[in-house]
Amino acid sequence: MYEILAVKELAPKIKWFEVYAPHIAKKAKPGQFIILIINERGERIPLTIAGYDREKGIVSFAFNEVGKTTKQLGLLKEGDRIWNIAGPLGNPSEIRKFGKVLCVAAGVMIAPMLLQIKALREAGNEITAVIGARRRDLLFFVEDIKALSHRFYVATDDGSEGHKGLGFLKEIVAKEKFDRCIVMGPVPTLQAVSEITRPYGIPTIVSLMPLMVDGMGMCGVCRVLVGGKMKFACVDGPEFDGHLVDYEELIRRQRMFIVEERLSALLWEMGGLKYG
Amino acid sequence: MAEITPKGSREKIKKKAVPIPKQPPEVRIKNFNEVALGYTEEQAREEAERCLQCKEPQCIKGCPVGIDIPAFIKCIREGNFEEGIRKIKEKNSLPAICGRVCPQEDQCQKYCVLGKVGDPVSIGRLERFLADWERARGFNIPEKAPSTGRRVAVIGSGPSGLTLAADLAKLGHEVVVFELLHLPGGVLTYGIPEFRLPKEIVKAEVGYIQKLGVEFRFGYVIGRTFTIHELLTDEGFDAVFIGTGAGPPMFMGIPGETLCGVYSANEFLIRVNLMKSYLFPGWDTPIKVGDKVAVIGAGNVAMDAARCALRLGAKEVHIVYRRSRSEMPAREEEIMNAEEEGVIFDVLTLPVAYYGDEKGWVRKMECIRMQLTEPDESGRRRPVPIPNSNFIADIDTVIVAIGRRPNPLIQQTTPGLKVNDDGTIVVDENMRTSIEGVYAGGDIVTGEATVISAMGAGRKAAKSIHEYLLKRGKNKSS
Numbered sequence: 134m135y136e137i138l139a140v141k142e143l144a145p146k147i148k149w150f151e152v153y154a155p156h157i158a159k160k161a162k163p164g165q166f167i168i169l170i171i172n173e174r175g176e177r178i179p180l181t182i183a184g185y186d187r188e189k190g191i192v193s194f195a196f197n198e199v200g201k202t203t204k205q206l207g208l209l210k211e212g213d214r215i216w217n218i219a220g221p222l223g224n225p226s227e228i229r230k231f232g233k234v235l236c237v238a239a240g241v242m243i244a245p246m247l248l249q250i251k252a253l254r255e256a257g258n259e260i261t262a263v264i265g266a267r268r269r270d271l272l273f274f275v276e277d278i279k280a281l282s283h284r285f286y287v288a289t290d291d292g293s294e295g296h297k298g299l300g301f302l303k304e305i306v307a308k309e310k311f312d313r314c315i316v317m318g319p320v321p322t323l324q325a326v327s328e329i330t331r332p333y334g335i336p337t338i339v340s341l342m343p344l345m346v347d348g349m350g351m352c353g354v355c356r357v358l359v360g361g362k363m364k365f366a367c368v369d370g371p372e373f374d375g376h377l378v379d380y381e382e383l384i385r386r387q388r389m390f391i392v393e394e395r396l397s398a399l400l401w402e403m404g405g406l407k408y409g
Numbered sequence: 410m411a412e413i414t415p416k417g418s419r420e421k422i423k424k425k426a427v428p429i430p431k432q433p434p435e436v437r438i439k440n441f442n443e444v445a446l447g448y449t450e451e452q453a454r455e456e457a458e459r460c461l462q463c464k465e466p467q468c469i470k471g472c473p474v475g476i477d478i479p480a481f482i483k484c485i486r487e488g489n490f491e492e493g494i495r496k497i498k499e500k501n502s503l504p505a506i507c508g509r510v511c512p513q514e515d516q517c518q519k520y521c522v523l524g525k526v527g528d529p530v531s532i533g534r535l536e537r538f539l540a541d542w543e544r545a546r547g548f549n550i551p552e553k554a555p556s557t558g559r560r561v562a563v564i565g566s567g568p569s570g571l572t573l574a575a576d577l578a579k580l581g582h583e584v585v586v587f588e589l590l591h592l593p594g595g596v597l598t599y600g601i602p603e604f605r606l607p608k609e610i611v612k613a614e615v616g617y618i619q620k621l622g623v624e625f626r627f628g629y630v631i632g633r634t635f636t637i638h639e640l641l642t643d644e645g646f647d648a649v650f651i652g653t654g655a656g657p658p659m660f661m662g663i664p665g666e667t668l669c670g671v672y673s674a675n676e677f678l679i680r681v682n683l684m685k686s687y688l689f690p691g692w693d694t695p696i697k698v699g700d701k702v703a704v705i706g707a708g709n710v711a712m713d714a715a716r717c718a719l720r721l722g723a724k725e726v727h728i729v730y731r732r733s734r735s736e737m738p739a740r741e742e743e744i745m746n747a748e749e750e751g752v753i754f755d756v757l758t759l760p761v762a763y764y765g766d767e768k769g770w771v772r773k774m775e776c777i778r779m780q781l782t783e784p785d786e787s788g789r790r791r792p793v794p795i796p797n798s799n800f801i802a803d804i805d806t807v808i809v810a811i812g813r814r815p816n817p818l819i820q821q822t823t824p825g826l827k828v829n830d831d832g833t834i835v836v837d838e839n840m841r842t843s844i845e846g847v848y849a850g851g852d853i854v855t856g857e858a859t860v861i862s863a864m865g866a867g868r869k870a871a872k873s874i875h876e877y878l879l880k881r882g883k884n885k886s887s
Contacts, residue, residue, distance in 0.1 A: 156629070156634050156635070157634065160633060160635075168628075170591050174688075174691065174692040174693055176684065176693040176694040177684070177694075201693060202693060216591065217591040218628050219589055219591075219628035220628070220630065220633070220634070221630070221633055221634070222630060222633065346676065346680065346683075346694070347589065347590060347599075347679060348589075349589050349630065349656065349816070349818070350656055350657045350816070350817070350818075351599075351656050351657065351658070351675050351679065351813075351816075352658070352673060352676035352679045352680075353658045353660075353673040353675060353676055354672075354673075354676045356660075356666075356667055358667055363660060363662075363666065363667065365657065368817075368818070379667075381769075382667055382769070385669060385768065386667065388669075389669045389670075389697070390695045390697065393689065393690070393695030393697070394695070396690060397690045397693060397695070400690050
């Protein structure tokens with residue numbers, strides 16, 4: 134059992150948890166993830182590590198309340214416990230001095246991007262950060278990321294804050310000579326940014342979090358085509374060359390259980406109403 | 410031919426084994442309950458009576474953990490079940506599991522003298538009977554040796570790790586088992602289906618090992634959470650056993666294997682067995698099985714997957730296998746169970762591609778017919794494609810069960826650990842790896858094999874580790 138030490142609401146339906154797991158905190162690195170299961174009947178869900186405090190034994194992660202498990206998680210409070218957490222899983226990000234790094238994050242993945250930017254900044258990189266969300270009220274960590282970046286941009290799908298959409302990036306990428314680009318967010322964002330950097334040959338790293346069960350390469354549900362080769366996101370990734378990922382396939386595979394996922398969330402919500 | 414008679418008896422031997430009651434096929438394909446129901450006391454005693462109590466028992470030769478088989482059978486005959494289970498547990502800490510999943514026909518029962526004139530004694534069923542008898546009453550915890558103050562880390566809670574943990578705990582060592590998943594048992598939990606090995610039984614046998622004082626930690630990924638080196642230094646363990654088993658599923662590398670509806674057998678079985686998807690939405694992990702399922706491969710895992718698919722409501726389940734029936738690697742009993750339940754066998758058939766619909770779901774598969782060559786020098790008949798024999802079949806679920814590679818993480822994160830080209834770990838005859846104090850056994854050493862051979866390896870490694878710790882203890886104190 135893993136105790137939740139702190140809960141923050143980053144934005145509507147986006148929560149930040151700090152959990153006591155000293156053995157994971159001791160080893161966690163940017164780019165890695167955990168898999169948690171909230172109770173015996175629960176599903177195993179992967180979440181990117183968004184922070185750690187080795188001394189206090191704390192691991193942090195953020196999640197979006199979209200499915201049954203994340204909605205159930207969202208009800209947990211400080212002092213509540215999560216049944217089991219496995220980690221750290223996956224390969225850590227490559228962190229070194231690249232030069233000029235473009236960091237683009239959208240939605241809940243803004244949370245682990247802050248950790249990534251801290252590490253890249255410490256390694257001596259010049260950071261251009263872009264954070265995006267559907268609407269203005271869904272943005273978070275704006276000041277934290279701004280403070281760590283040399284250049285900073287905001288984008289929203291509806292234009293309620295900053296640029297409307299990611300189209301403006303084309304100009305920036307055309308003007309600046311970036312040495313590396315890191316993208317974290319929903320698959321369409323990964324794909325869009327990879328297409329923007331492709332013509333300029335900027336090495337672009339995308340962080341993939343497809344469906345997973347065991348998280349150690351045993352089930353293979355997280356398989357993705359990268360450069361035409363089958364890779365397992367959990368053990369070969371989760372970061373891959375954004376210019377080589379087959380995004381259409383990835384999106385289709387992510388929707389594999391969408392009907393069941395909706396049914397599960399709906400039944401749970403109905404039960405929740407009935408039983409208070 | 411001279412008739413063999415049981416010692417001290419004038420009766421003729423009984424050639425036929427007492428059959429084990431089973432759920433009828435038409436009933437069992439609608440549930441996940443255990444297929445074989447187990448002997449009653451009367452049936453067990455009747456079957457035990459068949460044993461000849463040979464002076465030089467051959468059956469023991471076939472047991473990877475060396476159980477004194479005639480002795481426990483004699484106890485059943487005499488109705489002394491408590492002594493019977495004690496006899497088994499001298500050598501085997503997981504009898505309810507072995508009684509169910511060991512391939513006895515290739516081991517103890519293969520050597521049974523009665524097998525020459527009729528059915529061999531049903532040793533596995535008798536072992537199961539005693540184990541179930543004991544579990545229903547509550548376990549007797551054997552006396553443990555006094556604490557040695559030595560600590561052993563076990564990586565993986567599958568059959569090899571559990572056996573080793575129990576043996577070492579009884580010898581007085583402190584044992585901690587590290588498991589990646591949220592439940593113990595390894596393949597016993599995530600791989601073998603409920604209808605062959607109920608998870609309550611795994612839980613109970615693991616409970617017995619916990620009562621011996623073994624500690625389990627779940628969610629620990631050795632290689633990431635701790636390295637082997639850290640276990641031996643910072644974490645203060647005196648020895649480490651690697652029992653991480655088989656891991657990544659193999660795919661054939663043909664077009665369409667990433668389509669939705671194509672599972673590795675591992676994924677399929679993990680969803681069904683570990684995550685209990687057959688109880689979705691009561692349990693949270695879903696699974697989708699269509700009307701027409703193709704299982705690629707013909708090993709025990711393929712049979713398990715095919716039988717799970719039937720129980721999940723598939724109308725037609727096919728085993729697609731490139732060789733012929735007689736080369737199928739699955740146990741005969743499992744092939745027969747699958748046949749009885751209505752699984753269709755498409756032998757001498759090899760898939761070459763899968764095709765999907767516009768939403769990316771598998772809808773068709775292309776196969777080619779195969780034929781077997783004349784035996785080569787090694788006596789093996791190779792399957793080769795028959796030219797222009799390609800055909801297309803409608804299918805909406807594919808389960809690829811063509812094997813797994815060893816789990817690679819520890820090999821990758823342990824400098825100095827000698828590894829074979831196929832990724833298995835190199836050990837000597839005492840299960841020692843190339844690093845002092847580090848041992849390995851089970852599928853991670855042999856490649857995919859059986860539960861009982863992994864248990865045999867665990868037992869051997871336990872003996873070896875015990876000797877190492879004693880020696881080390883002396884050196885330390887001197």
